[in-house]
Amino acid sequence: MNDTLKPDPKLLEALVCPLTRSTLSYDAARQELVSKGAGLAFPIRNGIPVMLVDEARQLDG
Numbered sequence: 001m002n003d004t005l006k007p008d009p010k011l012l013e014a015l016v017c018p019l020t021r022s023t024l025s026y027d028a029a030r031q032e033l034v035s036k037g038a039g040l041a042f043p044i045r046n047g048i049p050v051m052l053v054d055e056a057r058q059l060d061g
Helices: 009-014
Strands: 024-025 031-034 040-045
Touching: none
Parallel strands: none
Antiparallel strands: 024 031, 031 040
């Protein structure tokens, strides 16, 4: 499986954090969408953002 497929940029623009409804930043190196407001990073798997809070990684700090 290739976990580094690039997600569609238009899709990324449309997505918001499911908790805060704020915009997300794309971390290409980690393949994550980051919600600074919620302190969560949502994984991107096979080019598809996984916008489930249970699947998100807690940000450090």
